[in-house]
Amino acid sequence: MNATPDADATPGSERLEKAVRTAEAALIEYEIAVETFRIEVENFSRLHHQRLGPMYARLDELDAQVAEAVAARTGDPEDIRRAAEARGAVLPMPRVEELFFGWIDSDGMLPEAQAMLNEQPVSPPSRVRPTEETRKAYRDLVRRAHPDLAQDDAERERREAFLVRVNKAYADGDLAALTALAEEWEAGPLPEPVAELLRSEELYARLEWLAQRKEMLAARAAELEESAIGAMLKMAPEDPDALLDEIAEQLLGKVAERERELARLTQVQD
Known part of the structure; x- marks a missing residue:
């Protein structure tokens, strides 16, 4: 209607x-x-x-x-x-990461330590910049699943949790993981339709x-x-x-x- x-x-x-x-x-x-x-x-x-x-x-x-x-x-x-x-x-003074045996630095838990605590394999990046194919898959997926496109708080939380996994796959240069995540997103629940009319106040606030x-x-x-x-x-x-x-x-x-x-x-x- x-x-x-x-x-x-x-x-x-x-x-x-x-x-x-x-x-x-x-x-x-x-x-x-x-x-x-x-x-x-x-x-x-x-x-x-x-x-x-x-x-x-x-x-x-x-x-x-x-x-x-x-x-x-x-x-x-x-x-x-x-x-x-x-x-x-x-022989410098010990740094934070040395005191904690390489598990933590001044910015928080290191990726390798997080992986170990979550019983995940430790996989340092193989290169600084992932391949162009990986970068394209990442950009396309973020454009579709970005939290700013959510219509309510529950959908935003779902998208934010999903993007954490997307960012991790991209940081690892894992094209296969990004492809699987894209398939998972396609199979997931459809977003709620956007209201046909929005109040001017809401638009200005946005x-x-x-x-x-x-x-x-x-x-x-x-x-x-x-x-x-x-x-x-x-x-x-x-x-x-x-x-x-x-x-x-x-x-x-x-x-x-x-x-x-x-x-x-x-x-x-x-």
């Missing part, structure tokens, strides 16, 4: 409703962009620590050994001070909420971009995985250089 026309059924209210729908679609696209960047920052951080952490540790140890060799040769108080500083950098959420997302995006990892990602926007390889190559070169310097100093002392 069609709704009874009333004063709200005017060209003006129709334009307002169209503006709301356009703003909703734009916000979802922006939120997808922010979330994909957040996942890339997180993946880059984890891979940076896993792949390059040992190289940084080796470089710090070699710096300390070189400084100690120089101090032993010269006996200069300033060289001795530098050697002590270098050795101190190799536009205001959308604007506020856009501001919040913009602040989150700026925070990610200004972080140390975000700044590194901006150096290689097309292929962040190649940036990891480049940094690894540079670190290997520095390690080799320090080893040659240490060998030279050791030979001089002998």
Whole structure:
């Protein structure tokens, strides 16, 4: 049955409703962009620590050994001070994650720890940026299941819980999981039909909420971009995985250089 026309059924209210729908679609696209960047920052951080952490540790140890060799040769108080500083950098004060054996950091429970507690397999990301096919599947699924499209609180909660699983699959670069989630969404309950007419007050309130959420997302995006990892990602926007390889190559070169310097100093002392 069609709704009874009333004063709200005017060209003006129709334009307002169209503006709301356009703003909703734009916000979802922006939120997808922010979330994909957040996942890339997180993946880059984890891979940076896993792949390059040992190289940084080796470089710090070699710096300390070189400084100690120089101090032993010269006996200069300033060289001795530098050697002590270098050795101190190799043995820093324990960080939060070290105190909790790698289960927690200053931002909360690490993904690997959460997986272990939930009896799930621990699967660190294989790369920073999932494949283009995976990214497309993710974007299409978020567009359909986004909580902002819900008509009531229960539907919003269902969508929010579903998107947690979608984001996890995307972060893991798991195209098969995203495909299964898409099939699950298609087989799920249909959303309630949108009311044909909305009050102007509700539309204006919705536009205001959308604007506020856009501001919040913009602040989150700026925070990610200004972080140390975000700044590194901006150096290689097309292929962040190649940036990891480049940094690894540079670190290997520095390690080799320090080893040659240490060998030279050791030979001089002998």
